[in-house]
Amino acid sequence: MNPNLPNSLRTGPDERGHFGIFGGRFVAETLMPLILDLEKAYADAKADPAFQAEMNGYLKNYVGRPSPLYLAERLTEHLGGAKIYFKREELNHTGSHKVNNVLGQIMVARRMGKKRIIAETGAGQHGVATATLCARFGLECVVYMGAVDVERQQPNVIRMEMLGAKVVPVQSGSRTLKDAMNDALRDWVTNVHNTFYCIGTVAGPHPYPMMVRDFQSVIGDETRKQMQEAEGRLPDSLIACIGGGSNAMGLFHPFLDDPSVEIFGVEAAGHGLTQLHAASIAGGRAGVLHGNRTYLLMDDDGQIQDAHSISAGLDYPGIGPEHSWLHETGRVAYLSATDDEALAAFQLLSRLEGIIPALEPAHAIAKVMELAPKRPKDHLMVVNLSGRGDKDVPQVGDILKGKKK
Amino acid sequence: MTTRIDARFAELAKQGRSAFVTFLMAGDPDPKTSLDIIKALPKAGADIIEIGMPFTDPMADGPSIQAAGLRALKAGMTLKKTLEMVRGFRKDDDATPLVLMGYYNPIYIYGVDKFLADAKAAGVDGLIIVDLPPEEDTELCLPAMKAGLNFIRLATPTTDDKRLPAVLANTSGFVYYVSITGITGAATADSTVVGDAVARIKRHTKLPVCVGFGIRTPQAARAIAGKADGAVVGTALVDALRDSLDTTGQATTKTVAAVADLVASLAQGVRGAKQAAE
Ligand SMILES: Cc1ncc(COP(=O)(O)O)c(C=O)c1O
Numbered sequence: 059m060n061p062n063l064p065n066s067l068r069t070g071p072d073e074r075g076h077f078g079i080f081g082g083r084f085v086a087e088t089l090m091p092l093i094l095d096l097e098k099a100y101a102d103a104k105a106d107p108a109f110q111a112e113m114n115g116y117l118k119n120y121v122g123r124p125s126p127l128y129l130a131e132r133l134t135e136h137l138g139g140a141k142i143y144f145k146r147e148e149l150n151h152t153g154s155h156k157v158n159n160v161l162g163q164i165m166v167a168r169r170m171g172k173k174r175i176i177a178e179t180g181a182g183q184h185g186v187a188t189a190t191l192c193a194r195f196g197l198e199c200v201v202y203m204g205a206v207d208v209e210r211q212q213p214n215v216i217r218m219e220m221l222g223a224k225v226v227p228v229q230s231g232s233r234t235l236k237d238a239m240n241d242a243l244r245d246w247v248t249n250v251h252n253t254f255y256c257i258g259t260v261a262g263p264h265p266y267p268m269m270v271r272d273f274q275s276v277i278g279d280e281t282r283k284q285m286q287e288a289e290g291r292l293p294d295s296l297i298a299c300i301g302g303g304s305n306a307m308g309l310f311h312p313f314l315d316d317p318s319v320e321i322f323g324v325e326a327a328g329h330g331l332t333q334l335h336a337a338s339i340a341g342g343r344a345g346v347l348h349g350n351r352t353y354l355l356m357d358d359d360g361q362i363q364d365a366h367s368i369s370a371g372l373d374y375p376g377i378g379p380e381h382s383w384l385h386e387t388g389r390v391a392y393l394s395a396t397d398d399e400a401l402a403a404f405q406l407l408s409r410l411e412g413i414i415p416a417l418e419p420a421h422a423i424a425k426v427m428e429l430a431p432k433r434p435k436d437h438l439m440v441v442n443l444s445g446r447g448d449k450d451v452p453q454v455g456d457i458l459k460g461k462k463k
Numbered sequence: 464m465t466t467r468i469d470a471r472f473a474e475l476a477k478q479g480r481s482a483f484v485t486f487l488m489a490g491d492p493d494p495k496t497s498l499d500i501i502k503a504l505p506k507a508g509a510d511i512i513e514i515g516m517p518f519t520d521p522m523a524d525g526p527s528i529q530a531a532g533l534r535a536l537k538a539g540m541t542l543k544k545t546l547e548m549v550r551g552f553r554k555d556d557d558a559t560p561l562v563l564m565g566y567y568n569p570i571y572i573y574g575v576d577k578f579l580a581d582a583k584a585a586g587v588d589g590l591i592i593v594d595l596p597p598e599e600d601t602e603l604c605l606p607a608m609k610a611g612l613n614f615i616r617l618a619t620p621t622t623d624d625k626r627l628p629a630v631l632a633n634t635s636g637f638v639y640y641v642s643i644t645g646i647t648g649a650a651t652a653d654s655t656v657v658g659d660a661v662a663r664i665k666r667h668t669k670l671p672v673c674v675g676f677g678i679r680t681p682q683a684a685r686a687i688a689g690k691a692d693g694a695v696v697g698t699a700l701v702d703a704l705r706d707s708l709d710t711t712g713q714a715t716t717k718t719v720a721a722v723a724d725l726v727a728s729l730a731q732g733v734r735g736a737k738q739a740a741e
Binding site: 074082083084085086087088089090091092230231236240243244247248249250251345346347348349354356358359360361362 | 517518519520521522523524525526529536541542543566567568569570571572573593594595596598599616617618619620621622623626630641644645646649
């Protein structure tokens with residue numbers, strides 16, 4: 059590891075929202091005053107014990123936390139190496155980790171008196187979580203979703219509409235997550251007086267990457283405690299998939315200062331890293347988009363390239379700025395899994411453990427299949443099972459029948 | 464240091480009228496036609512020319528300017544070619560101020576210092592970068608000032624009196640007041656409200672204040688020009704350009720004239736303003 063690391067890796071970002079050179083606030087002036095208001099509102103909420111207590115109440119009784127830490131015995135046996143635990147975020151209400159963050163942001167929005175909530179979504183999990191909490195708190199909800207994703211994640215579109223949200227199919231650009239975020243930002247600039255933008259991952263202008271990470275850190279905090287109870291010690295390795303990186307950051311952050319814990323993020327390699335993919339660390343470099351400096355897929359002219367992944371939730375040409383920093387410091391190793399590897403892991407997990415994972419965490423499982431056999435039997439490996447596969451059943455069903463692909 | 468922008472505003476002040484500022488996308492619909500259009504603008508009545516630097520993800524732009532950027536990129540436009548275009552324009556015109564407008568990433572990737580040197584040498588006078596608020600001044604604004612380029616900041620309806628000094632601090636050339644909260648080409652601006660906003664900004668700065676977003680017609684241009692030091696028109700010009708293209712999106716013999724004619728009639732509107740007020 060890099061010998062020039064600071065004493066703690068958990069103190070970022072600085073007051074300007076920087077993790078090393080990454081992060082920042084690259085937004086239009088129209089949004090800047092609101093972003094400064096949000097920063098202040100979030101700092102106040104964070105320091106307010108009543109806010110924390112109220113959030114913990116909802117996390118327990120509405121979301122259903124803590125999520126279990128489950129020993130995947132048959133997968134462990136099958137791979138013949140490390141002891142594999144699943145952090146069962148797919149058991150949360152709405153079916154993924156996204157709800158942890160949305161709950162926090164909606165509570166901040168309420169403190170700020172905002173009555174209209176907008177969100178971008180890729181797989182639809184963040185959209186569903188946002189629609190759910192807007193229904194719960196009686197707020198107007200508009201979700202931007204790329205037209206390609208509307209098509210491949212139909213079950214979630216139907217869910218959002220049932221929950222009373224308006225889903226806007228985005229036709230610009232590659233018609234996936236990046237474009238949904240562009241249109242959400244355009245809505246925000248237009249309706250800045252009454253609208254709160256609930257960003258679904260650890261990206262965007264400061265304070266979003268920090269705030270979303272804080273709300274997701276419940277994953278790692280629980281894991282730490284649960285592993286202590288189960289095995290009496292820290293895990294040896296952590297693995298999570300990365301779209302923008304929120305489920306990963308939530309699991310990783312509480313362990314960043316524990317050097318004995320190896321940490322792996324898994325990007326989507328799509329058709330392969332030499333072809334169309336969504337692995338911004340493996341195939342990108344530092345640039346500025348969507349309010350922050352971070353690793354991005356782009357051409358020599360600084361034009362953003364279209365990403366590709368079988369998984370709508372990972373189909374994004376960027377990554378949260380804190381991940382870019384953790385990559386450059388060497389603290390986290392970023393790997394990637396292809397569409398085919400993820401599909402294979404999806405099927406293996408369904409058959410071996412009776413858990414149909416979302417295609418996103420199937421990418422993490424794919425790397426578990428590679429790493430676990432090389433580790434000793436007393437190695438404790440935790441993988442974030444960030445979501446369940448219900449939304450992917452029609453798509454994967456079609457692919458397996460050979461209809462698509 | 465006075466730039467072409469300062470000189471132009473001084474000249475207009477003597478004439479007692481406001482500036483007409485045009486926006487078009489570099490390379491739309493193709494590099495050659497785009498240069499022909501830009502060259503035709505001063506004669507048609509443009510006092511200051513803003514040239515968009517195409518970007519794949521223009522988060523503050525509406526559908527018209529998004530499409531213009533994509534047409535340009537499809538025709539092979541790059542930041543380097545945008546600077547070439549500026550050089551082409553400067554061969555025949557050393558007086559009309561040229562301002563590049565766009566997003567930070569292509570500049571960041573080009574390399575800030577190299578970009579500033581090349582832009583200055585090409586004959587660029589100022590920059591408007593939508594996603595660089597004062598909080599990020601060390602990125603490009605301060606280096607641009609040092610390189611002798613004006614960094615023109617956007618002020619918006621959400622920029623309150625408390626924040627205005629920070630927004631104006633490192634601004635030079637002129638202040639660009641965005642008349643609506645929204646993206647380009649969306650709502651139309653109410654000239655009374657705009658007048659109040661311009662007066663508010665002028666309490667904080669001696670710089671000229673130009674107003675843009677939502678101005679489409681000679682009447683609207685006149686109304687705004689009567690309240691501000693300049694009126695900026697973008698989407699309406701980009702739409703006129705688009706409407707002149709053939710079904711495959713290629714330029715036709717009408718393209719240059721379509722834009723120039725609209726510029727001429729908008730310029731009439733602007734020129735009518737202060738005369739009417741006098
Ligand atoms: C189940 C699941 N996991 C992971 C992701 C990727 O997002 P992030 O990297 O922010 O966790 C998504 C996004 O839609 C998701 O639905």
